[in-house]
Amino acid sequence: MPTEPFQIAGSIEDALSAMATGARPVAGGTDLVVGARQGKSPLPSNLVAVDRIVELSTIEQNAEGVIVGAGVTHATLMTDPLITSGYTALADAAALVGSPATRNVGTLGGNVMNGSPAMDTGAPLIVLGAMIDLRSQGGSRRVAPSKLWTGPGSTSASDDELCVAVALPKRSERSGSAYVRLEYRRAMEIAVVGAAASVELNDEGVIEQVAIALTAVAPTIVALEGLTDLVGRRVDEDVLAAVAAIASSQAQPISDLRAGADYRAHTVGVMARRAVDAAARRAAGETIEVPVNRAEGVGRTDRP
Amino acid sequence: MxxxxxxxxxxxxxxxxxxxxxxxxxxxxxxxxxxxxxxxxxxxxxxxxxxxxxxxxxxxxxxxxxxxxxxxxxxxxxxxxxxxxxxxxxxxLADSSDLHPLQQLLLDAGGVQCGFCTPGMLMSARALLDRNPNPSDDEIRIGLSGNLCRCTGYDSIVAAVRQAADQLDSSTGS
The missing domain is CATH 3.10.20.30 (Beta-grasp domain)
Structure with a gap:
């Protein structure tokens, strides 16, 4: 067991060393500490604060794409030019998380490792083809989110593995992405349901690639299957209707205090079609401000 | 409890x-x-x-x-x-005996009723004005979106922050 109940890591190595002897990492604490206050689970007996590790807080571009440090906050994700220009769905999602206070301390790595099926950043990571970099004293590995998230609040990572970064592959010029969620209020909200889409168009405006993932309709964030029929078509009303139908049919939601299962299955289709519509318009060069929820009035009662 | x-x-x-x-x-x-x-x-x-x-x-x-x-x-x-x-x-927030403009204007605008949300509201407003001295009403509402008030209906609070922004902006001469 570690000798100190609370340590502040100055480097990734410091954090891994503490975790090797049983300490659990805390970044912003917006899930971990809130969960303890709510009585979900007590705080771990030994904590290592990872929020001062400079190596975790950078966003860097390389030949393969962009590497986002696990300690990058939502406030940074929603404004960083690399994210808002190339990985806009992730910026849309980060801008919807909690309130300014939540976004100042909440981190992408914290979201990823908390493994909530309702996390706003999860569906964007899936459609953007993100890979998760984990490190322990035993070594490093890169894992797909779909292999990492095993159920509500559970992951395949071992206790001594720290999420150090999220790798986002390079995007084509003719691609766009978007995330929208159904919400009952505009702040301190958790997605009732949500959907992210990534669309790549060819020079004629025809779909070359499309990916869609859903929030809060299954034990984990889920990627939609059976989208290959959409390739080669224009994003018109028929395609958007097909998207909604596919999303609703593949959702396996539960009923809880936020919504019933039938309502979730229906509305996730609406979110999916709006996500694809916004992603395709961005791919075609249209500017839709981050987040789509505010720019397009999702959730407004006076929306036409 | x-x-x-x-x-x-x-x-x-x-x-x-x-x-x-x-x-x-x-x-x-x-x-x-x-x-x-x-x-x-x-x-x-x-x-x-x-x-x-x-x-x-x-x-x-x-x-x-x-x-x-x-x-x-x-x-x-x-x-x-x-x-x-x-x-x-x-x-x-206050400078010895003088209330901070945010505090005084919040009182003047009727933005304090039961007062329980007020300290948190003031700190969010201060952080907002520190990074954005001339926010739009939308930006004020987003800046205060993590602060609930069960009394005022928010309009008087938003108005007070707007006035404070104007007052602080003119007092710094920028």
Whole structure:
């Protein structure tokens, strides 16, 4: 067991060393500490604060794409030019998380490792083809989110593995992405349901690639299957209707205090079609401000 | 009843640690459990009770303080994580006997009724004006979106922040 109940890591190595002897990492604490206050689970007996590790807080571009440090906050994700220009769905999602206070301390790595099926950043990571970099004293590995998230609040990572970064592959010029969620209020909200889409168009405006993932309709964030029929078509009303139908049919939601299962299955289709519509318009060069929820009035009662 | 000092086991039950917290530019030596929330330490150990406990669940914003100038829900932020950082609370807002313009204008506009949300509201507003001296009404509402008020309906609060922005802007001559 570690000798100190609370340590502040100055480097990734410091954090891994503490975790090797049983300490659990805390970044912003917006899930971990809130969960303890709510009585979900007590705080771990030994904590290592990872929020001062400079190596975790950078966003860097390389030949393969962009590497986002696990300690990058939502406030940074929603404004960083690399994210808002190339990985806009992730910026849309980060801008919807909690309130300014939540976004100042909440981190992408914290979201990823908390493994909530309702996390706003999860569906964007899936459609953007993100890979998760984990490190322990035993070594490093890169894992797909779909292999990492095993159920509500559970992951395949071992206790001594720290999420150090999220790798986002390079995007084509003719691609766009978007995330929208159904919400009952505009702040301190958790997605009732949500959907992210990534669309790549060819020079004629025809779909070359499309990916869609859903929030809060299954034990984990889920990627939609059976989208290959959409390739080669224009994003018109028929395609958007097909998207909604596919999303609703593949959702396996539960009923809880936020919504019933039938309502979730229906509305996730609406979110999916709006996500694809916004992603395709961005791919075609249209500017839709981050987040789509505010720019397009999702959730407004006076929306036409 | 919810209580910021509630002991949950784990890090809350671990042996106490000692460190220094800088609050409103004054250093306070404290000895707390590693799991103590900043809110509990401010109120119970340091004795600064201006910061309020509302929900103790990171929802209402009554506990809002600034850490290195950024608003943070102190009910859910570990006090030990604030060591080496500058914590600002509502007690540090006024300049000796003079209320900060945000405080005075909030009173003048009727933006204070029961007053329980006011300290958190003031800290969010201050952080907003520090980084954006001339916010739009939309930006004010987003800046205060983590602070719930059950009395005012918010319009008077938004108006007060707008007036404070104008007053601070003209007083700095920018």
């Amino acid at each position: 919810s209580d910021a000092t509630h002991q949950e086991g784990g890090a809350d039950a671990a042996r106490p640690i000692s460190y220094t917290l800088s609050v409103n530019e004054i250093n306070y030596p404290v000895t707390t459990s590693p799991g103590s929330a900043l809110l509990a330490v401010l109120r119970n150990d340091i004795g600064l009770t201006g910061t309020k406990e509302g929900c103790d669940d990171c929802e209402c914003g009554a506990c809002m303080v600034l850490v290195d100038g950024q608003p943070v829900n102190s009910c859910s932020y570990l006090a030990a994580q604030a060591q080496g950082r500058a914590v600002s609370t509502v007690e540090g």
